[in-house]
Amino acid sequence: MALDITAARGAMTGARYIESLRDGREVWMDGKRIDDVPSHPAFSGMVNELARIYDLQHSSEFQDTMTFVSPESGNRCSMSWLIPRSADDLKKKRRNSEVWTSQSWGQLGRAPDVLAPYIISLYRSRGKLSSVKHPQCDFGENVGNYHRYCMENDLFLTHALGDPQVDRSEQPQNEQRARREEDLALHVVEETSEGIIITGGKQLATAAPISNETYVSLSATFTQRSDPKFVLAFSIPTNSSGMKILCREPVSIWNGSYGHPLGVSYDEQDCMLFFENVLVPWDRVFMLYDSEPLRRDFAAGINFTEWGNLCRIHERMKVMTTVATMIAESIGVLDYREVSAKIGEMVMYTEIWLHAMDGVEHGAHMEDSGVMALGSMTGMNIYFTQISARMVQILREVAGSGLIMQPSENDLASPELRPYLDRYLRGKGVDAEYKSRLYRLAHDLAVSSSGMRQEVYEYWHGGDPNRNRINLLRGFNQDATRSRIEDLISRPLPHG
Numbered sequence: 001m002a003l004d005i006t007a008a009r010g011a012m013t014g015a016r017y018i019e020s021l022r023d024g025r026e027v028w029m030d031g032k033r034i035d036d037v038p039s040h041p042a043f044s045g046m047v048n049e050l051a052r053i054y055d056l057q058h059s060s061e062f063q064d065t066m067t068f069v070s071p072e073s074g075n076r077c078s079m080s081w082l083i084p085r086s087a088d089d090l091k092k093k094r095r096n097s098e099v100w101t102s103q104s105w106g107q108l109g110r111a112p113d114v115l116a117p118y119i120i121s122l123y124r125s126r127g128k129l130s131s132v133k134h135p136q137c138d139f140g141e142n143v144g145n146y147h148r149y150c151m152e153n154d155l156f157l158t159h160a161l162g163d164p165q166v167d168r169s170e171q172p173q174n175e176q177r178a179r180r181e182e183d184l185a186l187h188v189v190e191e192t193s194e195g196i197i198i199t200g201g202k203q204l205a206t207a208a209p210i211s212n213e214t215y216v217s218l219s220a221t222f223t224q225r226s227d228p229k230f231v232l233a234f235s236i237p238t239n240s241s242g243m244k245i246l247c248r249e250p251v252s253i254w255n256g257s258y259g260h261p262l263g264v265s266y267d268e269q270d271c272m273l274f275f276e277n278v279l280v281p282w283d284r285v286f287m288l289y290d291s292e293p294l295r296r297d298f299a300a301g302i303n304f305t306e307w308g309n310l311c312r313i314h315e316r317m318k319v320m321t322t323v324a325t326m327i328a329e330s331i332g333v334l335d336y337r338e339v340s341a342k343i344g345e346m347v348m349y350t351e352i353w354l355h356a357m358d359g360v361e362h363g364a365h366m367e368d369s370g371v372m373a374l375g376s377m378t379g380m381n382i383y384f385t386q387i388s389a390r391m392v393q394i395l396r397e398v399a400g401s402g403l404i405m406q407p408s409e410n411d412l413a414s415p416e417l418r419p420y421l422d423r424y425l426r427g428k429g430v431d432a433e434y435k436s437r438l439y440r441l442a443h444d445l446a447v448s449s450s451g452m453r454q455e456v457y458e459y460w461h462g463g464d465p466n467r468n469r470i471n472l473l474r475g476f477n478q479d480a481t482r483s484r485i486e487d488l489i490s491r492p493l494p495h496g
């Protein structure tokens with residue numbers, strides 16, 4: 001049977017996850033192919049951290065929050081994969097995402113609970129996907145089977161939507177561009193009885209080397225293509241033959257025992273994907289040659305789906321605000337008007353985000369697909385691209401030069417240096433050890449290569465913010481206000 005689940009074991013364990021990455025995948029970093037992903041220093045911190053959180057799914061403390069029993073198999077499955085059928089299901093999914101995001105300090109933009117909703121979103125659209133006919137398969141049915149397969153095996157997905165950033169001088173729907181990009185953008189080379197053969201590149205896919213499956217589709221921009229061979233969505237195992245993963249320079253390699261707590265444990269990696277005549281079996285194809293179903297869903301704001309990202313952003317805001325407060329306390333500046341007003345600004349953003357999340361929950365509704373969906377969240381991702389940078393800036397302004405000048409753990413351990421550190425690098429009522437570790441956490445949020453990568457991520461991860469703002473304007477219904485304004489200006493003022 002397609003995507004068989006008879007051997008599936010439900011919610012992932014840490015050990016099973018680590019083992020699943022030893023499957024011959026082709027991962028490249030700094031000119032070398034990586035033999036063993038889980039033990040490589042660029043990945044081990046992240047992999048072990050995910051393994052730790054996967055194990056929480058089986059702990060007495062979190063099992064009921066993070067898992068549910070599959071009616072079909074009896075397996076305990078991850079709540080990330082639950083298809084919500086009621087408002088209560090949505091609340092359960094929110095609590096699950098709160099666990100994932102608080103455990104990872106709001107640093108994981110592409111955690112398992114963020115990626116599963118991409119497939120749940122497709123599941124919601126399966127009727128529309130089925131309306132595009134192909135003799136080899138039913139796309140909507142494929143999505144249903146694939147969701148079940150991922151849920152029963154608790155698979156961790158990466159996703160890749162954009163074209164390589166080679167030449168953006170023409171719009172994706174332009175015929176001429178399509179011709180010129182034939183060798184660059186991912187496209188169908190041929191159909192066989194087994195599936196489609198694809199070639200091309202994707203920029204980019206976060207968490208690709210540490211994922212089980214690679215979900216490939218098109219962003220709102222790239223669904224507009226004119227040449228059908230570039231229109232495709234599918235998911236394949238990350239070790240598929242012919243697929244190369246190229247990693248960026250890691251931000252996780254640090255030998256100290258303290259110092260970069262976020263970079264070391266939460267470097268998700270960001271990668272280019274190169275596909276060379278890769279076979280995608282028919283039961284893994286979700287869209288082909290016609291993007292109309294996805295285009296309609298993008299117009300309805302589908303691309304910022306579910307709780308994972310909203311909860312993560314809230315956690316990140318709370319962490320940045322509290323770190324800023326602790327830093328200000330540690331050097332005795334919290335009570336200065338300007339400093340507390342700036343941190344108050346961070347609180348304001350954090351509170352507004354929570355109110356917006358509650359509003360999204362309040363707007364939950366049952367869809368024709370039988371899936372309970374969260375209310376509208378248009379605008380939230382764009383709002384965060386703006387205020388994330390502002391919050392990082394405030395943290396820098398509050399922390400001063402200590403953000404850069406802190407002793408290392410080896411400095412602290414040196415008997416010769418330590419008296420100087422205790423005297424000149426202590427804080428107000430806190431010793432040099434506490435202060436330097438706290439400051440280096442702030443450094444990881446606002447200065448280090450890990451912090452900077454995260455900031456770039458926050459800006460781009462929802463797609464081009466300018467394109468999103470334009471789409472927001474285009475979809476914003478102004479009719480009622482417009483007609484009132486037209487009425488107002490159509491006649492003399494009553495008391496003129």
Ligand SMILES: Cc1cc2nc3c(=O)[nH]c(=O)nc-3n(C[C@H](O)[C@H](O)[C@H](O)COP(=O)(O)OP(=O)(O)OC[C@H]3O[C@@H](n4cnc5c(N)ncnc54)[C@H](O)[C@@H]3O)c2cc1C
Pocket residue numbers: 110159160161162165168170171203204205206207219270453456457460461462463464466
């Ligand atoms: C850290 C990080 C992680 C990411 N993770 C993922 C992931 O896991 N999966 C995934 O699919 N994607 C991921 N992305 C990609 C992200 O979705 C893209 O960065 C985003 O969609 C913008 O595309 P681009 O980077 O190709 O920029 P470009 O589209 O090349 O934009 C560059 C500049 O050109 C302008 N521009 C481009 N085209 C036009 C146009 N037609 N008209 C006017 N101006 C234009 C843009 O506004 C921008 O100023 C990630 C990005 C980052 C930075």
